[in-house]
Amino acid sequence: MTDSVIDLGVLRHGPDPDPSPRPPRAHGRQLRAALVALLALLTLAAAGAPPPRQVVLTLPVRPGADVLVDGDLFVVIEPTSTPSSQQRRLAAYRLPGGEPAWQMPLSGEARYWGIFPLGGLLMLTGYEIGPQGRDTTTIALDRATGAYRWQQPGSASKLVDGNLLLSSGGESEPSVLRAVDPCCGTVRWQLPATTAEISPHETARGIDRLIFSPPTGPVEVRDATTGVVLTRSDLRPADGGRFGLQVMDDLLLALDRGSGTVTAYGLDQLDRRWIRPNVNVDFALDCGLVLCLRTGSNRLQALDPATGEVRWSSSRWGWAWGHEDRLLANVLGRGDSSDRFVVLDALTGQEVADLGRWDLYELSQGGRLVGTRKHPDGGVLVGEVDVLAGEVRVLDVLRDATGECQVISYHLLCSGPSGTYRLWQLPV
Template sequence: MVERTAVTFIDLGELTEPTEPAPPLRTRRRRPGRSRTLLALLASVTLLVVAGAAPPTPRVRAILPAALAVFLSTEHVFTVVAQRGVTDGSQELLAYRRPEPTVGPPQPLTPLWRMPLGSFHGVQLVESVADGVLLILAPTGQADHNYAETLLLDGRTGQERWRRSGTGTLDPSGRLLLQTDAAARPDRLTVVEVASGRELWSSSAAWASYHEPHAVVVTYTPAGDIEVLDPATGAVRGRLSDVDEPSDRLYAAIAGDLVVVLRNPTTVVGYDLDGLVQRWRVSVTPVDYVTGCGDLLCARAHHGGTQLLDPVTGAVRWTHVTDADDVYIDLAGERRALAMDFRPSTPGVTAIDAATGRTAPDYGTWARVAGPGLAPYLLGVRSVAGGGLVLARLDPAQPQPRRIDVLAGAVDGCQYRAGLIACRRHGGDFGLWQLPD
């Protein structure tokens, strides 16, 4: 299977529409021995075996107080709550130490620190970094808060180290790609050193994304060009210009090692990310945009379903037929796809059969567990009799969901990251479980 990578969308112009667990082992009941010597010997052997056996695999189990939002990271767990003692809607960020593995009762968690957010910002992202916490505050539309801000906080105290306008994306080398909002500083990408906030280089760019497998930055410039840049220096490694084929319907996406461009509603062109050399050019039934969706590419029309394209050749492999405007394929393979159904009557993740292009009735509907979006599968949950949620791995390469756990007491609002899964429980608090391998 092709490894799934992060996919970024670039809107370059206006469009007309816009497991089951293994059964328990049966053990034979031993008949009582007649010899006390034999019993003593057996008891000694049993003690040796038990003493030498590995302990049971621990699961992280902890309870978080009720919160407006929860964020999981490699070093911390964060929540956003209403600020105490005020009535103006102000919020605060609470940081907790990531709970230790345990086989005992749920661990009580105590905040390490609190940071007031005020009433004008929402939290877009909280991420643990080396000796710090990266916090991105979303804009609210208020006159003095109409742009995003990115802050670095001290991981031990929550004290602010630096603050800059814009939304940041981390790369593995300790750099932050900071895309400023138009209200703050139009069309500008600034790359800064995370530890200090010092600017390393900047470039004119209306959109930018870092692609880890290829260690490049891909940008869309105000002039209409797609550029591939060196993340350390900003030097241009490749440029795809719109001058050769002017179009007012240009749309592009990055999927794996491919830049996919929708030149017009019926023409899709694929370019190698390395060098931006054209790989293929195909004609399709009119579509509104093209994105990566697992092993294939999804060319979708707002009315009329999705055509699944081969990223190597551009050929249409199969088609999802639907009249619904709110069913979106997320992951696709040769035989099956997973789709998000946003219709009020049937919300959740369903499976689409390639042979028919329609919903597979034997798969059922699952509530999606929010996650980082880099795996070639999804996680889903469903309610079980007696309470709680069954957790399953949803893989388009497999005919059925594989059930991997039961989350006792969980209700909804699940998310996973960095080996943890958090779900809202009855009463509004959140449970934390260790995500099974």
């Protein structure tokens, strides 16, 4: 097996367009494009030597560029200055060789960009964070030629029927939702502006339901492909106070932080399943076989999702992610740039393996986990984490990399000497 490295020249990559204090959910979220968690690797000695490296290629990337990858396309969004204005240029190159595919001026202005493929299209969503909140724009391009198809306000998410959900507003402004045909941007349905908090229910094929929680009035579950209300119920606490909602698989959790109560409802009928009193919950995490609650006392509680009973509780772990009958958890502590991670038995909380301190990246929704850390002899060590086995397979040592890595699709982008960046294709 061989790998390829592309020298990208000088590049400044901005932060994730939607930074969040929480780790990514097991089912992932849109663009949330560039979503990154931290992880660790267990043992490296038995994995053998890394494969030989191919010739380094150079691509024209200017300072201030945004880099995106979709399959065999390497896409660069870079600023180009003109006497009267500044306009960004979009250029695509074929991987692994770096041959030019197409280029075009970008018709939208944004600070951060995310990308995902949909059929024969590339969907680009631009984010501009201002004093009034976040403005978003979605542009549809022909993947083969870069030809412009359509552009509309809002960020795009896939629906289970193949259409797109565009969401604009939110935060300090009312939210507007509409579903559009990706081929041409034709509106399939649209809802009036609302001040309700909106939570999607995501599946492997896309979003199938939307949960609306207005400041006053009943909670509604809507069909995401039609916008039609499927069920509604008043879930407000007895004192009429505000509460938060989180979607966890087939459950809807109502978090009443005033009384310290967590109530679970079935997502289909909003029927009450169980109540857990006397718990100050910051948020919930989907931990596979168990439901994890992160409490205000810095404890991680694992509940039986069917009954709400506590299976185990610990103050050692900060976050957790479910992997079948195992959990990947990080260890609470400070003083290091990377988190230390362990593997736990999901049902008992017993520690199965200590994975050390590394940075982790999820290659795809619910997919492979790749970790990096600086090699003691220089460069960056890259390995693939197997949570179920509690071990890691070494993929390579990037001798020319100095750190600051990130995953873009199935490629690893790391900074190199003299401000350069290099793109490494991860083995399949």
